[in-house]
Amino acid sequence: METNLFLTQSPNLEIYQTDDLRKWIGIYLHACRSRNLAGGTIEFYGKKLRAFTQFCLENNIANISQISADLIRQFLIALSESRHRPAGVHCYYRSIKTFLKWYERETEPEGWRNPINKVDAPFVPLEPLDPVSIETIKAMLETCKRGKLSDARDKASLLVLLDTGMRLAEFLSLNMDDVDSITGLILIRSGKGRKPRNVYLGDKSCQVLRRYVKERKDYNPALWVSKSGERLTETGLRMMLRRRAAQAGVPVPSPHDFRRAFAIERWRVGVDILTLSKLMGHTSLQVLNRYLKQMGEDLEQAAKQSSPVDRNF
Missing domain, CATH: 1.10.150.130 (Tyrosine recombinase, N-terminal domain)
Known part of the structure; x- marks a missing residue:
């Protein structure tokens, strides 16, 4: 500033x-x-x-x-x-x-x-916020197979972003000691408003993260490091996303697009909105509602699955 x-x-x-x-x-x-x-x-x-x-x-x-x-x-x-x-x-x-x-x-x-x-507050329409698609993430992961440390880091980064829904600053500030790569527990020490919270990795993300950590040879306490061994910066992360997207031939996602994908994917498998808000560190449901504003196919599927006529006659 x-x-x-x-x-x-x-x-x-x-x-x-x-x-x-x-x-x-x-x-x-x-x-x-x-x-x-x-x-x-x-x-x-x-x-x-x-x-x-x-x-x-x-x-x-x-x-x-x-x-x-x-x-x-x-x-x-x-x-x-x-x-x-x-x-x-x-x-x-x-x-x-x-x-x-x-x-x-x-x-x-x-x-x-x-x-x-x-002065009245500007009107903010409740527009849906598009997430990064699972197909895009899969395509970007396919580019991380050259056996280099950067491949292990980038693959782990993509999966951790999707599996936890962390904010950009939370992701970049992680240290090795904040992560239990066995249980998948991650402590976010200072979330928005300086509020700590826990997030959790699935088994596959844990496995990929352990492989990345095992390949590290530096002594930097930061979880995510650049090729020079320094803590990864916002610029560095965005450059990685642009590079992987270009290699995969897909649109470039922003770090926040992974957060939206996390919310939608969790919601689609039945995680309730209050639990989601806690996992994402929201103090209000307003922003989360923007993430979860249903698309046409979700509404159609929900309507068909819950039809009172189909269930009772």
Whole structure:
């Protein structure tokens, strides 16, 4: 995150005599750190607010008192027109709302009315989120047969992503000590909101993971490492997915597509939605419902299997 746009030190009394947008966002991020919010959360707020600040400056607005409800609406429209998804636009809205509400509580500005109170949240349609297909994963696994360490790692990575539904950051932060490759238990020490949870591997994934670990010759505690022996990064993982997809001649999946596939595949074999939410680390069923929004064939199969006439006459 580019923090040099904002003041990142604690405020002094002089700052309360100004409503400079950049300075107050810096103070807000400082307050987030004092609350011990997760680094990813602070980076999330900083990135969204930096984009909003740039938009304000481009419109000759540098102070919070100059921000109007219509300006916020224009910013949200600009995001939509630049091909941001509705859910992504909503993330910007939430970040601006959280900041302005905090500023109002912090400074209690006399005569100022918070413009965010007049801006309705952008509508986010409950659209189904497509998972990576099992056929795509099988094709990518077929490219991992050259006998190299990278093949063992990539095969294990693909299977662990599918079998656990982990988030990208959770996957990359795993250490060797977090995994019991015999029982399949994996401890996610710091999930979203810094909440730990357990996930579980099936027997086949355990077997492939043990083979990968056995071939490792380095002493890095990280579970996933690059060719140089360093902890695998997000860039490295995405490059691996692109490379394997190109070799297999299939569309490139994102790491999150495996999470969606995990949810749908578990649900199709009867795992209830509450258990799924716990396995995936969700505090709300809203996102999970987007993962599980049924496709036509699922509805048709469910209707035929549960027909009261067929079952009773």
